Amino acid sequence: MEIREASPTHYLLKIESFSLLSESGIDKIESNEFKAGDYKWKMIIYPNGNTHENGSEHISAYLSISGTSSLPPGWEVNVIFTFFVFNQLTDNYLSVRGKMRRFQCIKSLWGLPKFLSHKTFKEASNGYLVDDKCVFGAEIFVVQRQAIGECLSIVKPNGSFKREWKICKFSNLDKLWLSEEFTVGGYKWQLKLYPKGEADNKECDIAIYLHSVDSNNFDHHQKLKAKYNINLKNQKNGGHKKLSYCNWFSAASRTWGYASYMPLTQLHDKKNGYLVDDCIVVEVELEVVLKQSPFPKRRGGGAQGVHLNLLRWNLETCPSNMEYIDLHCPSNIESVVLEDEAAELMMEIRDASPTHYSLKIESFSLLSESGIDKFESNVFNAGGYKWKMIIYPNGNTRENGSGHISVYLAITGLNSMRAGWEVNAIFTFFVFNQLRDNYLSVRGKMRRFQPMKTLWGLPKFLSHKTFKYPSNGYLVDDKCVFGAEIFIIHRQAIGECLSMVKSNDLFKRQWKICNFSKLRKDWLSEEFTVGGYNWKLLVYPQGNVTSKGCHISIYLKFVNAKDFNQHQKVKANCSINLKDQINGGCKKLSYCEWFSITAPTWGFSGYMPLTQLYDEKNGYLVKDCIVVEVDLKVVFKHSVRNLS
Known part of the structure; x- marks a missing residue:
């Protein structure tokens, strides 16, 4: 359960005179389509509970898909659905x-048989x-399997790169000196040097750069992360x-x-x-630590993703004496409070993959050794906005995430936002169970992204002990998969x-x-008004449908039904009395029913056998006349209107 200010995104139902629902005999309310x-x-609501699913003494709430x-x-x-009830005091x-x-x-x-x-x-x-x-109210988020995916790999390269260049006739160099191309990590590089400096530092400092030759042909998803040293040798004293x-x-x-590597005077x-x-003499030490490049589209036209490789010079064995703790998370978990005591979170096991973003990490144990404290994804779209997922493999220590994996979402593309923007979002983070082929999902509360707060997340998403325990299946062969799902809360509910x-x-x-005996078909009274609606008495002297030729049939017809929509109806108590004109009594039959566009007429097809009606001693037919009396009371008016 969660308390929030934002109204439901998709549907709202206001009920006036709730107590009358029980009296009216309405066991469930079915909304219009949305x-x-x-x-x-x-949306379907049982005000007194769905007794077929043990919902007695509760309000039961359900969702039904239509137009199938x-x-x-x-x-x-x-x-994933959420049901709401409005607190009118707060x-x-x-x-x-x-x-x-x-x-x-x-x-x-x-639905939820015991919603409230x-x-x-x-x-x-x-x-x-x-x-x-x-x-x-109700909110519905459809889980699509079209996530953008990335893969973070750590592999051991063949060797390191170190090289030096002796650049002579230095004083004769005017503008740019460019080295020959050299290859590191499968990519081509060059050393660039401006002997007399450039831009604002021209004639003041020597400028030295490392240039990626291949990046000129990269698309916007491709990039390389490199660690490098640029060393200017001291040829006399041996230092640099x-x-x-x-x-x-x-x-x-x-x-x-x-741009200002060293002052020219020095x-x-x-x-x-x-x-x-x-x-x-200039020396370069270069190590490529990350490669990021696109991988082909998924079969069937799935989303374009990117592929990342993290390279490490020395592969070290992970310690074998790690302490583990097993996390038993059965599939029937409805709601738990995780270690983040400030927020109520929902943990769930599910089969469907994340809708918006997935990240596969290979050689997870090398991440901490690589010196990378966090990984920031490429931009992906969700709900009409641009996002990045940020993962701290060793926890975000600034938010007490030590000993955990910390995960966050950051909204990007802020320059295109209007002034005073805010985005209400519910996000879910995932980790894949590779043994059971399903996902552990942890859903957060609704958060408001705005200029003063563009990042939200879970500093203690998953403890390392839980994550690394073998039988949980989250880390297998040093590989793991994380994911994110974002649902935007719009205030546009029907x-x-x-x-x-x-x-x-x-x-x-x-x-x-x-002239009753001469009537052959139906007899219809003039209209009369009760409860603001028009009615007619309908009599079939020779019977109707299965009672034809055997019984007299008498009904009450609701004239206004033809003008009703599917959600309008009127409930009426009705007694139809056939008078005994000799003895002073009457035959009385009663009912209480809902009249609507689909049920405009209620009554009795077998009101009385014709033999009983025509028997003179009974007094119902006298001088070829009958007397019919109607007692009618409209007890409830049911209507549904759109809320502005």
Whole structure:
């Protein structure tokens, strides 16, 4: 359960005069159709609980997928849904999230039989039922299997690179000196040197850079991360000037280095030993630690992903004496509070892969040795916004994530956002169980991304002990898979209002129908008004349908039904009395039914046998006339209107 301010994204139902639902005999309410995730749905509420699923003393809430005739054979829709009830005192919502459910031909309805107990719902201080009014809601997020994927690999390369260049006739060099190409990590590089500096440092400093030749042909997903040292040798004293860095090389950033490597006055000072016989010696030590490149589209036109390789010079064996703890997470877990005490989180086991992003890491144990404290993904789209997933393999120590894997989401592309923007999102993080072929998912509360807070996540997503325990299947052969799913909360729900009006209108009237024996088809009274609606009495003198020729049939017809929509109906108590004109008594039959567009007429096809009617001593037919009396009371008016 979670308390949140944002209203449900997809559907709202306001109920007026809730207490009348029980009195009216309505066991369930079925909403109009609404759309979510390109599918059509209906929300179904049992005000007194669905007794078929042990929902007594509760409000039961369900979702039903509709419009399935247009879906392909064998269709299935994986959905995560949330039900809401509005707190009218604190102006926020109590939300209850369900597990991921698979809607399909044989199971098109899922829900919560015990969504909310009547005791909790009716407790005045909770604010859910105020002045006999309440508001429910639903949010549906369809899980698509179209995630962008990345793979982070750590492999042992063949060897290291170190090389030096002796650059002579240095004083004669004017602009740019460029080395021949050399290959490291399967990519080509060059050393670039500006003898008299460049840009703002021209005539002041020598500038030295490392240039990635291949990055000129990279697409926007490709990049290389390299650690490098650029050393200017002291040819007299045996030392050297050393500057080190670690940068990403890409199509947008092909060259990295130092615009002010050394002042020219220091370089040309003979006693320093850097310039000897008009020659300098430059040494480069280079290590490629990350390669990122796209992999082919998935079969069937899946999303474009990227492939990352993390290279490590010395492969060390992971210690064998690690302490492990087993995490037993059965599939029926509904809600748990994890180590992040500040937020209530939901843990769930599910088969469907993450909708938006997946990251495979190979040789996980080498990540900490590589010196990479966090991994930041490429940009991916979700809900019309751009995102990055950030993982701290050894935990984000700044947020007390030590001993854990920390995961975050950052919203990007902020320059295109309008002033004062904010994005409400519910995110879920995943880790893949490679032994059972399913995912452990941890769903967070709704978070508000805005200019002052563009990053949210879980500092203690998963402890290392839990993650590394072999039988949990999260880390197998030093490989693992993480994922993310983001659902945006839009305040654009379709809203309906259910009104229950109790009516006290009572109507009583008699009709004397003569020349009865000459009537061959039906007899229809004039219209009369009760409860603001028009009605007619309908009599079949020779019977109707299965009672034809055997019984007299008498009905009450609801004239306004033809103008009703599918959610409008009227409940009426009715007594139809056939008078005994001799003895003073009557034959009385009663019912209480809902009149609607699909049920405009209620009554009795076998009201009385014709033999009994025509028997003179019974007094029902006198001088070829009968007298019919109707007692009618409209007790409830049921209508649904759109909420503005």
